[in-house]
Amino acid sequence: MSDFLALPSAPGNANAARRLLMQKISQNENLPALGRTVARVVQLTSSDNEAQSELTYFILSDVGLTQKILRLANTVFYRTANSTAVTTISRAIFVLGFDLIKTSALAMLLVDRLSDRQHAHSIHAELMQALYASVIGREMARKSSYQGGEEAAISALFKNLGRLLMAAHDHALYSKLIGLIETDGLSSAQASMQVMGCSLEMLAESVLQEWQMPPAIIRSLAPLAAGVPKPAKNRQEWMQQVAAFSAEAAQLLSRTGTAAATERSATLLARYGEALNLDSKSLDQLFGAAGREINILRASMQLELEPVSPEPALAPIAKVVLPTLPxxxxxxxxxxxxxxxxxxxxxxxxxxxxxxxxxxxxxxxxxxxxxxxxxxxxxxxxxxxxxxxxxxxxxxxxxxxxxxxxxxxxxxxxxxxxxxxxxxxxxxxxxxxxxxxxxxxxxxxxxxxxxxxxxxxxxxxxxxxxxxxxxxxxxxxxxxxxxxxxxxxxxxxxxxxxxxxxxxxxxxxxxxxxxxxxxxxxxxxxxx
Structure with missing residues (x-):
């Protein structure tokens, strides 16, 4: 995080506020362990022959995470046509797909590891923003022709990490930031520059570098240039656009529910429509699919695993006795x-x-x-x-x-x-x-x-x-x-x-x- 601390001095107390925030983040003994865990999951790719086994092992090592993934797999939205209950993580990966389980597990990890703090309401709100953005990014990745598009969902999940870390570690600074945005009408970028002398993306990038995240994911968090972006020339540009779009769409979706046809969704469409090949109909469909999936994810994170169906009656088998064994x-x-x-x-x-x-x-x-x-x-x-x-x-x-x-x-x-x-x-x-x-x-x-x-x-x-x-x-x-x-x-x-x-x-x-x-x-x- 040294690069983040070495930024030029900002006006007023912003530089001191930035240093104090980073000091508080550095003193959080649980954050490095979370970083190592997240990095381990992010590095798993569906093209790796052992990735499914590694993801299964990882999820099974956490009882709470296992229950949440199984609950997710057994929702009506994801159940297979034959309605057979999913009782194993291996089967859940087979039914729902490696990428969906991976990104869902990442979101669940952030919710579990960062929720148990003071100011839970603010942290919960920012976690939900990250969750919404991740789901929207996943929907965009499904429609993309780029290989490895699931990284866009991970980028979208981390796009809100700066605000989340600020809410968790310096709530006074976070409250000031939110006040400037909601009361004074400043943009998120303007407000973050005023309170800590840099963008929220730079804060997130600094932490993700410490977590040794893939460079492509870190670069995708960079803010887009002002104006209407052009269609991406390569996968990196596309990931950056999807991360930015998903974060803005998440704010809209979380506040208005099915947000299509509102004035703000029209503004969103005007900016990103050409670059991401979206029109009003596809945006409406995107919000509908994302909204349903978000509700399912939230339920799977908050509720315990449902009991498996009652034991069926089967014919007994005869006991075999071998003379060489008692x-x-x-x-x-x-x-x-x-x-x-x-x-x-x-x-x-x-x-x-x-x-x-x-x-x-x-x-x-x-x-x-x-x-x-x-x-x-x-x-x-x-x-x-x-x-x-x-x-x-x-x-x-x-x-x-x-x-x-x-x-x-x-x-x-x-x-x-x-x-x-x-x-x-x-x-x-x-x-x-x-x-x-x-x-x-x-x-x-x-x-x-x-x-x-x-x-x-x-x-x-x-x-x-x-x-x-x-x-x-x-x-x-x-x-x-x-x-x-x-x-x-x-x-x-x-x-x-x-x-x-x-x-x-x-x-x-x-x-x-x-x-x-x-x-x-x-x-x-x-x-x-």
Missing amino acids: DDMLMVCGNAAEGQIGSSFPSGKPFNASARLLAGMQDVTQVMASGRSKVNELILLAMETLYSSMGFDFAAFCIKDRKSGQYRARMTIGKNHIVRQAGFVLPLESTSDIFHLALGNDADLIIADATTSKIIALLPAWHRTLLTDTRSFIVLPLVVRSVPLGLFYADRTTLAPEGVSPDEAALIKALKGQVLAALQAGDRNNIG
């Missing part, structure tokens, strides 16, 4: 949820686990049938289904790696998943630990209490070291014609005496069967 390690059947109050067992397993598993299995079926998915994405969707449906804290997918002579975790989600993935390694050679017993017998194991002496004796040393807080877990071997390919593992930090019901056991086996089919059809060497 009965109490196999998936046992029970109906422990009957008569319970609340949404989950003390272990964290949802009472409607069967309904969630069924929805996830249907998601996998639809994704496979689309022909648009990769093996990685199917496995991640299946693992996320298991993880969320059964209330696990950590989950891993391991695959055989002949080069290293090991089973290695290629995908993980949940608690400390990055660190745990590096250490989640099994030797190929058969041993007497619980993982090789499951692989050797092709037996799905559910361990309700991992603290008993019998189970501890079967745990390998690496597991006891890496997963010290495990209290219950599941092992699902992936075996084809007696040849082990890998396994799913998931655990909790709590005991799980409820076990699994017959319906849950059947659905878990079916889900595992889908993964085996994908592994046999795809290239196992390129997983992870």
